[in-house]
Amino acid sequence: MKPMCEKVIPSSNSSWRFVKYQRPNIDFSWHYHPEYEICLTLNSKGLRYIGDHIEEYSKPDLVFVGPYMPHTWHSAINEDESSQVVYVAQIPKAWLDELVTEHPEMQGVEDMLQRSSRGILYSSECTKKAIVLFQQMEIADPFSRYILLMNLLNVMLQDQLSILLSSRFFTYSDKTDSGVDKLDRVIEFIYGNFDRSLYADELAAIAHMSTNHFHRFFKKRTERTLTVFINQLRVGKACKLLINSNHPISVISDQCGFNNISNFNRQFLSIKGSTPSGFRKSIRLKHAQ
Known part of the structure; x- marks a missing residue:
């Protein structure tokens, strides 16, 4: 199936997009976009598709997906019919790349951005910290949310147990839409x-x-x-x-x-x-x- 190109609109008064979804389940929506994406999935279980990688997940799931990498999650309705929560941060490539290039303090992030081209899955300990930061973002003003995003990138950067998902042979070059x-x-x-x-x-x-x-x-x-x-x-x-x-x-x-x-x-x-x-x-x- 050919992935769909998603149009990402930044949040109000922001350079990037923050959104929280609460849904009965996560529908299969195979897509890509030019932005980096940090996705935190809570209270659901199903299949995660990142490039050519397909894997079951059943616990809080934190993944960093690079630009143009096709991806989706897919879950059924929970047995207790509880809502499934997904936090998403979508960050324009040019904006984040420029921050890293122009600020020496962020040089360590560059390698993580390169690795995100294959999709990065983070450890349970890192995910726990990310949950707190995303919950704080939900009630934060735009400037505070920006600071929390930098904190989140730093937490992800420090995770020594993160793993790459898609194979290094996978590329998606057909971006014509x-x-x-x-x-x-x-x-x-x-x-x-x-x-x-x-x-x-x-x-x-x-x-x-x-x-x-x-x-x-x-x-x-x-x-x-x-x-x-x-x-x-x-x-x-x-x-x-x-x-x-x-x-x-x-x-x-x-x-x-x-x-x-x-x-x-x-x-x-x-x-x-x-x-x-x-x-x-x-x-x-x-x-x-």
Whole structure:
């Protein structure tokens, strides 16, 4: 089966993507992407596929996958129907490579990045430390999360029991995927126009797809619906305006493309866990301390 190229969107106000999944099971999704990926899988058992390596797993599983390495996990529903948790950090190659190149303190990471091209499985002791760091990332602000990522890389670097997974003969060179160009064009258009009403049919036309096909395509490639993606982008812009300007919230709502203040408040609360006014107040209190 040919792996699918996944489009990775960095988290809000971040250079990289952090995400936590809670699902009944992990579906088989054979894919690759240009980013480094650190994946921590909890409370599940099944099969792990990294390149040409296939292995059963049944305990907390920490793996570092290099750019363009096809991979997936696959599990059934737990007997007690408990949720299966997956933490993922996806880090742009150019960004992390530049950090390593320009900072002598990180030179030791270079070898680990090279080894990740085969997929690295870490020891149970290292995995325990990673669990704590990922749980802290979940509630951290972007800067604190960045520090935690550096701590995680250091913990992984110190693991003397890590092992390589895929064979050194395995390479995946077929990175041609017409869907990548289509998605890039759509996302570029969204970034340039999210302050106005956007419609699925106009975006589908950019991708040369039917509207129904486009909705499925977008969700499969970005792991979120079109509406969620646009609202997350708009709320991210709103956060910057709430922090850096004194504009009334109603004005910021209009500037970020929300059709009314009620919808703005509802979407902001859903994504950020507070209202726009509460968010602005908390930021000002922090600055006053």
